[in-house]
Amino acid sequence: MIELAVFGAGRIGQVHALNAAAHPSVRLKYIVDPVASEHRDHLAIQTHAVLCEPEVVFADPDVTGVIIASSTDTHAKLLLRAARAGKAVFCEKPVSLDFSTVVDVTSKVEKSGIACLLGFQRRYDPDFRLIRERIVSGQAGRLEHIVMHTRDPSPPPRVYVERSGGMFRDQAIHDFDMARYLLGEEIAIVYAAGNSLIDPEIKAAGDIDTAMITLTSVSGRFVQMINCRRAPFGYDQRLEALCSNEVLYVENRPQRGVMIADANGFHSSTPMSYFIERFADAYRAEMHAFVDMIDNGSKPLAGIRDGLEAQRLAEAAIVSMKTGSPVRISHDWHP
Template sequence: MIRLALFGAGRIGQVHAFNAAAQQGVCLKYLVDPVTSTARQQLAERTGARIVEAETVFSDPSVDGVIIASSTDTHADLLLRAADAGKAVFCEKPVALDFAYVTDIVRKVEASGIACMLGFQRRYDPDFRHVRERIAQGLAGTLEHIIMTTRDPAPPPIDYVQRSGGLFLDQAIHDFDMARYLLGEEISRVYAVGGCLIDPAIGAAGDIDTAMITLTSRSGRFVQMNNCRRAAFGYDQRLEAVCSKEVLSLGNSLQNNLTIGDARGFTRSPPQNYFIERFAMAYRLEMAAFVARLRNGETPLAGIRDGLEAQRLAEAARESHRTGLPVDIAPH
């Protein structure tokens, strides 16, 4: 029996809790969340977890792993405590908003030797896996360039914007990670432009709502990302991997299989809304990967180092947007 503890009873915490609890031979033993809420109570009841303080988790030798899905400002401290206690960790991204601090934390976590998996769920999505495997198996030929689109259905509330770390870190980080993952190499140059085209309140909060990013890889391949806080039809999550023998295009996952024909023409439904729904299977598979890591040491697809590298690209994009110039990333 694998025993897990969860930090954070919010939306993504609930997803992880149910996915963990649904696995054979896995028990969600503890739930830690400082806020007394109905959600916390119900989550504990439905998963059989006990609501405790963090201390209980880290001092219980029967706990095999912890899932960190609490607010971003608590991630670093929990990672360090898990490292001290020798607990394997599944941590939601980002480790922290401040990059220098993240660098420091990652060094300490790595030094501790604990297993530390990062929540880049998109790597586990069957569609994205399919693209990756087709390239890896040589079916598609050489990957030459990638076009990625991520657009939210609508801008988040301004208070979320304020503590999100900004568009590059909050939203585009998954695309930065996917770029590295598909290319199988590091990025050497980042150019980003962006602005507030949707809502001036986002600009007033010091963020942007639209960005266009160009990445150049070490070996000279290219990635274009367009990131936006709105698409008129909902969540827009697509990718095109242009290879020498195949062009692999990942479309949106629609809500249903119905086409309505009327005087306007033929209408298909909007995409699944939103990432919780779109990546439901990916969340399930990444939690299974965490359990597989605990059970038999299988290396997960994304570790804490991947979080660091993706965040490095987000930092570079932010710098490029600020200065108007491309930013070089030295080998490190």
């Protein structure tokens, strides 16, 4: 039985804690969250985990892995403590809002030799994985360009925006990662434009709510990203991959698969309400991958190096938006 601990009992921490507790090979031993709340206490009861301080987790030799789903400002320190303690890590993105810290932590974690999975759950979604498989196998032909749409159902509160690191590091980082994952190569040029068109509170917080980003890969292929903090119909997550033999689509998943037709036309269900619902299967698969990584040494689909490279693109997008010019990047580029 693999014993794990979860840091963070918030929205994504609850998802990971419940998935870990439901895994037949896992005992969720500890939950660490300094903020006392009913949902934290209820989560501990649901999962039969003990609420404790971080020191207890890292001193317990029976805990072989930790899940870092706490606030972003805690990720770097917890990753380094896990590396020193020799414990495997499943960490939510990003590693830090400071890019120099991301570079430093990535280097130290890799040198420590611990297994590390980074939380880019779309890589574990069956739809995105099928597209990747058809591209890698050659069945779809050569991938030529990608178009991605990511729109939240409604803007987040200002207090969240002020701690998120901005739209590129918080929301668009998943699209940056998927671009690298599907292309199978790095990005050479980032060109981004952004503005606050929807929510004056986001603008007052110094962030944007609408962006368009164009990426050019090292071989000259293109990615167009459309990101927004609002979609009037719900969570909007779509992808189109143009290949030489096929065009591959990931569409929004409806809440129900039934279409109703009457004299007024055809009516279908609204999309799933938000990313936690939309990617529920992916989050479960991600937890299974973490357990396999610990148990069998399986390589994760996304490691800490992928987190660094996705954030490199986010940082370049910020620079591009501020300067109004494309940013050329390389393997050692930093803002």
